[in-house]
Amino acid sequence: MSVSFNLATDLDAALKSAALAAGLTDAAAFTPEVRTADPRNGDYQSNGVLGYAKARKLNPRAVADQLVAGLAPEVHERCEVTVAGPGFLNFTLKPAALLAWLRVFDTEEHLRAGAAAAHAGQTWVVDYSSPNTAKQMHVGHLRSAVIGEAICRMLAFTGARVIRDNHLGDWGTQFGKLIYGYKRWADPTALAADPIEELERVYKLGHAATPDDSPELNEARAELVKLQNGDLENFALWKKFSDVSLAAFQQIYDRLGIRFDHNLGESFYNDKLERIYAELGEVKIAEVSDGALVVFHPEHPRFKTQPFIIRKADGASNYGSTDLATALYRAEHFKADGIVVVTDFRQGDHFEQLFLTVKKWFAAKNHRLPELHHVTFGAVTGEDGKALKTRDGGVIKLKALLDEAEERAFAIVNEKSPELSESERREIARFVGIGAVQYADLSQNRSSNYVFSWDKMLALDGNTAPYLLYAVARIHSIFRKLAIVPGDASTDSLASALETPAELALARKLVKLPDTIRLAAETLRPHFLGLYLYELAGEFSAFYAADKVAVDDPAVRARRLLLCARTLVTLETGLHLLGLRTLTRM
RNA sequence: GCACCUGUAGCUCAACUGGAUAGAGCGCCAGACUACGAAUCUGGAGGUUAGGGGUUCGACUCCCUUCAGGUGCACCA
Secondary structure, eight states, rough: OOOOSOOHHHHHHHHHHHHHTOOOOHHHGGGOEEOOOOTTTTTTOOOOOHHHHHHHHHOOOHHHHHHHHHHHHHHHHEEEEEEEEEEEEEEEHHHHHHHHHHHHSSSSHHHHHOOOOOOOOOOEEEEEOOOBBBBOOOOOGHHHHHHHHHHHHHHHHHHOOOEEEOBBOOOOOOOHHHHHHHHHHHHHHHHOOOHHHHHHHHHHHHHHHHOTTTHHHHHHHHHHHHHTTTOOOHHHHHHHHHHHHHHHHHHHHHHHHOOSSSOOOGGGGGGGGHHHHHHHHHHHHHEEETEEEEETTTTTTTTSOOOOOEEESSOOOOOOHHHHHHHHHHHHOEEEEEEEEOGGGGHHHHHHHHHHHHHHHHHHTOOOOOOOEEEEOOOOTTSSSBBBOOOOSSOOOOHHHHHHHHHHHHHHHEEEEEEEETHHHHHHHHHHHHHHHHHHHSSSSTTSOOOOOHHHTTTTSSSSHHHHHHHHHHHHHHHHHHTTTOOOOHHHTTTTOOOOHHHHHHHHHTTTTTHHHHHHHHHHHHHHHHHHHHHHHHHHHHHHSOSSSOOOOOOHHHHHHHHHHHHEEEHHHHHTTTTTOOSSSS
């Protein structure tokens, strides 16, 4: 009996065949709509009968009965099939089918191989993090980095070639003021100690020294013009700003497990903008309005009057220009099948206008159009519901936030596991602290605001990183105590049929991983995966409390160890997909 | 003014994009370690899904409308 990774897909195909076999009228139009079910009803349910029967004035229960009769014998061998309510088809996997699946999908590699069909052969560019150079990363940069990385990993797991592109804000008017300030007030010692801190200091001085309509502002503008015209000194300064910024960013990224393939910031597109203006003019999508080159979308309720500005009246580019060039570069150079941009919801209008423009432009020029996704997320707020700030109202730097996470986790580890060595406790605190920050963000639907709470993210109960990491550590502990390697083939081969309610409940949850991965990757919403892992850890804890693993009967013990091993690999795989690092003890 | 997002238990969040009796954690109440990690588990109480209308076999989910909060809207990104 061959075992498919995604059992729901199998059932969907089997039901379509059954519709034909049963001779349903218009059988080709029947869509089974298979989905995971509430465990009380079964493992999977098919809801397609209701709509199908309704549209054709048939009795849905009679149609459901026909389908059940037409199902291939293998389906009945694997599942209990029942008709319920007005015409739901319920499928409950039999213990042997559960065990068969668990035997095949036993490692991260095998799970990956199973999941890889979804995006096989596709290239996806993910644009996330994207801070401005010469500035520190702050709490506002957290969500894009964390959510973006999780999305990258999920896409890669489902078979895509993923290109991580950090679209840095490394060009623009602020560099005139920065160079102006730098040339006057930069302190070499401070610069060596903490370059970004110093750049921020001299930028503030430069900004304060160049008020509107002042001769100083004209000097700052002149610095910018020199930079744009390729002046060697200013260009070297700008390059230095970028280099030290990237080095500082990487310190943060290392802590979050992020490594970009490219850092193609706005400056990269400077020499690619003329083509944009030319093509959009040529196909008559862009027009001049008040001196600026803009795009209107007459079919849109708002963008018919709200312009998408792609070149300013003074001839300078803006982020409309560079984002258009970016889309083209990703389509042409990377041959992207999909582009994902991860920014906060306030840029919704911009990307809606951008994507509308790209679709028309690519169609007119016959450029191949990738799928375009703007992945948005809400704000990070304090527990008062307002933007998260330091006590004195300042911006919270990302470095300080991660430091505090580790410190708070360290205090908890000291309390819970004083017997471990300090270096071990430090390492655990790093994994738990950073993981808590990442997971707090990923565990909830990204479209709403997220209330930042140390106590909640570091809690040991509930849908938190510590709870999940604890489940992982506890399973490792079982194998350590028994001196067995998780997933050991000789142990697995002894396993007898699953029997107890807790064993079956855990196994039924384990085989749902494919459905969860599909859902999370398709919707680009990592919280579906987080929720699944939390529920899985809960099922495991219930199983662990109900059924002793290290019993004398070798067959019972082997099957429970198999369940432990699969839970472990599923939790670890899932947490790694979210960007967390897991522990063997904590 | 136009548009987008959000509104679910006291609090923080889910609900598989239209499916069956809306679920968790915290907090509250009552229980479980001379068994493998109690950083855990088992039970209980707690709901007019902001209000109102509509669509249909079925609505937290889609449409209309009102209310509340947030955000964006001509040359910052």
